[in-house]
Amino acid sequence: METRAAERRTVIAGLAGNVMEWYDFGIYGFFAAAIGAQFFPSGDPSTSLLASFGVFAAGFLARPLGGLLFGHIGDRLGRRAAVVSSVVLMIIPTLFMALLPTYAQIGVAAPILLVLLRLAQGLAVGGEYTTSMVLLVEEAQPSRRGFVGSFAPxxxxxxxxxxxxxxxxxxAILPERDASTWGWRLAFFSGLLIGLVVFLIRRRLPPDKKILEAEQARKSPLGEAFRTQWRTILKVLGFTLGHGVGFYLCFVYLSTWLKEQQHVASSTALTLNSIAIFAMLIFTPLAGALSDRIGRKPVLIAGAAGMALFAWPLLWIIDTPHLPAILAGLGAFALxxxxxxxxxxFLVEAFPKHVRCSGLSIAYNLAQSIFGGTVPMVAVFLIKITGNPLAPAFYLAAASALSLAMALLIGRETEAEEAP
Known part of the structure; x- marks a missing residue:
């Protein structure tokens, strides 16, 4: 009972920070067109949208640095120290995002400040997701690591x-014009409240005594990760790439794509996106639990192979004015x-414990910053130069094929008694 209670506390602390992180990025992605118009005014809406998604990508450029910093903290001072400090660093930029003046008010300083705030948030997020994954998997019972780890996504x-x-x-409450002009700021204020709650929850986590006791024996876990785990780092980077591209294409960019390509109303696009995300919310823990029974690789291989094969057909189905077809395509992507x-x-078990936060943070955040965060910008660019609204599907298929290859190459799964 005590073990299960500790596991539940860890699950709550681990997923709470991820709620805040992805709330922020979801809000930014959905209001990208409105933010682009206010901070990057242009006669061409595509140019403003491209610039707005460029700032979205800028937040990801700081993630590898954040991964290096908080991965080092996690391996030297413990997982608790890393997740508490990362959420503190996330709260401040979220507040300033809600208060930031527009281009019309302060000129070119507005987009510069916007970029700086996204960079600061990216730095914090760089240590958030991977360290929470490590925390969840390490604290789970051996037979439940797949299930408990699934609470990170x-x-x-x-x-x-x-x-x-x-x-x-x-x-629903505001006219669309008001929501696009100033209503999005209220969403960021809400993110600030979420951050404060997360901080209070994580302060109650106990320190990692094993990490603290061994701290003097490891002068540089980061250096050791590069020296001894560089092959695993490269494989994990390649594996993460496919899911990063898929996730940001399907659940951040496609809302904007539906509005731009099919002229679907903002509220309708948001509803369709929310239904698909809810479906994925249900299926994700089930996939984690299934991996505890049949192994990690069969589940991951099925997802990557399916995405590589069906990326174009599914986007073709979505490229229609018929809402049931759009929902069916989004639902298939979610599955x-x-x-x-x-x-x-799978990823946590790929690294030894003493360099786990460092190695995983490096690989995961490099993949997300280079390929995941740039997906909206790349998608807009591909459509613009090809004139083909389905062009992003080929990018997704290629990324998924690489993810499939890396899933096959990453070493055998750690047995229960050898895992964390």
Whole structure:
């Protein structure tokens, strides 16, 4: 009973930070067009949108640095120190995002400050997701690591869903013009409240005594990770790439894509996106639990192979004015991406404990910053130069094929007695 109680406390602390992180990015992605118009005014809406998604990507450029910093903290001072400090660093930029003046008010200083705030948030997020994955998997019972680890992406999906709910509420309460002009600021104020709650929850986590006791024996876990785990780092980077591209294409960019390509109303696009995310929210823990029974690789291989094969057909189905077809396509994407519920345990088990936060943070955040965060910008660019609204599907298929290859190459799964 005591073990289960400790596991529940860890699950709550681990997923809470991910809720905040992905709430913030979900809100930014959904209001990207409005933010682009206010901070990057242009006669061409595509140019403003491209610039707005460029700032979205800028937040990801800081993630590898955040991964290096908080991964080092996690391996030297313990997982608790890393997750508490990362959420503190996230709260301040969220507050300033809500208060930031527009281009019309302070000129070119507005987009510069916007970029700096996204960089600060990216730095904090760089240590948040991977350290929470490590925390969840290490504290889980051996037979439940896949299931408990799945609450890291579960929290991320919950954050996106919460962002969608807040966006829907704003659009329902306010005229669309007001929601786009100043209503999005209220969404960031809500993120500040979430951050304070997360901080209070994580302060109650006990320190990692084993990490603290061994701290003097490891002068540089980061250096050791590069020296001894560089092959695993490269493989994990390649594996993470596919899911990163899929996640941001399907659940951040496609809301904007539906509005731009099919002229679907903002409220309708948000509703469809929310239904698909909710489906993924349900399937993700099931995939994690399934991996505890049949292994991580079969679940992950099924998801990556399915995405590589069906990325174009599914986007073709979505490229229609018929709402049931759009929902069916989004639901299929959600099912395939849900297989990543087995991912946290798979990735955590790939590294030895003493360099786990450092190695995983480096690999995961490099993949997300280079490929995941740039997805909206790349998608807009591909459509613009090809004139083909389905062009992003080929990018997704290629990324998924690489993820499939890396899933096959990453070493055998750690047995229960050898795992964390």
């Amino acid at each position: 579960f929290g991320a999906l919950g954050g996106l869903l919460l962002g969608s709910a807040v966006g829907a509420a704003l659009l 395939l991406l849900s297989c990543n519920g087995a991912g946290p345990a």
